Amino acid sequence: MADFGDLRLMQGLAQRITATHPELVNSDASFGELAWNWGRTGGDGERRLWFADGELVAWGRAELPRRVRRDDGSVKDITGAYLAYQVDPGHAELVDDVIGWCEKTAAGVERTVLPAAADAHGLRRWAAHGYEPDAPDAWSQLNERELTDVEQPALPAGFSFRTASEVPPEAVVQAHVDAWTPTSYTVASYFGVRQAPGYRGDLHVLVEAPDGTMACSAILWLDEVNATVEFEPVGTHPAYRRRGLARAMLLHGMHLAAAAGARHATVACMGEPAPARELYYSVGFRAFSRDAPLIKRG
Known part of the structure; x- marks a missing residue:
């Protein structure tokens, strides 16, 4: 049986933020999306968790450059890094810690990240670290x-x-x-x-x-x-x-x-x-x- 301990903690944070600040739940940090991504990949990639008083308040996950074999026999070389993260709004200062960890973990390659558009503080901090808007058609929308x-x-x-x-x-x-x-x-x-x-x-x-x-x-x-x-x-x-x-x-x-x-x-x-x-x-x-x-x- 796989160990889903970290995933359960991350899902718990997603549930707390969904209950209080649902507009801040970005594309890869929802209860279901976390389970889907973790389950199909086995939790591959680098990650770090931040705690306060024994409770998870932030996490970061980095999908690093790799080679992927696909069902049609093709091979896809992924040369950049994708960064997923979530920070409890009550601990917004940890955004800089998450960014710093991501910068060190994926140093030297192109990095992409998908913060929520409503996360004004997060957007300012990523921009302060040199991140710019990606292609105009790269965004996703949550519907309810x-x-x-x-x-x-x-x-x-x-x-x-x-x-x-x-x-x-x-x-x-x-x-x-x-x-x-x-x-x-x-x-x-x-x-x-x-x-x-x-x-x-x-x-x-x-x-x-x-x-x-x-x-x-x-x-x-x-x-x-x-x-x-x-x-x-x-x-x-x-x-x-x-x-x-x-x-x-x-x-x-x-x-x-x-x-x-x-x-x-x-x-x-x-x-x-x-x-x-x-x-x-x-x-x-x-x-x-x-x-x-x-x-x-x-």
Whole structure:
């Protein structure tokens, strides 16, 4: 069994900030996103945690340059470093400590980071350390809605809803691979995700096509503390897009989440271009917050 001790602490900080300052929860620091990223990678990368009075108040994680082998046989060389972090607003002074650690850990290479656009203090501190706005279309947007008056889903004839608890692991993984190829996601990655705190097979939803293909899928991460659910990731097989399947799956997922105790839902999408955003808007989501991607050349 993998050791998820640090992840549980990081998720706890995310839950506290979600409860008091949800606009400061950036793209990779939400309850569900933390579990998804950790589960599929095994917690790879460098990280450091900061504590005050025995409670986690900040963390930083650095994904360093590496070579990634993907399902189509290709190899991707990642030459820069990506920095993820979260700081309790009550300990905002630790942003400089996090930045200093990141600078030392990823010295000499291009570095990118995604602070929340609402985090004025954090943005000032990253800028003071030489970070500049990244490409104008690199940002992502968080969308939200309450789980009241959720429309009933409707699938085309022959299609059906399934959950990962009902489907062989290979089929669940293939659904993700079909939607996101080229990808490094494997059955081993999926087993890591299944062990991550917050994962539930009955809240991992899929749509099965008449020929048995898993046409689309989404994992729903239920934060019971805040009674909110996060859809991440959401993907559809290219051959089954524009048939209303993902829309029906999102609605079905919201009904399942409400039955499990959620009152609120979120889902992220790229800011521009934004074909997925229109899908989420069609089922009642609206923009809540966004990140402000920054970069520092090596």
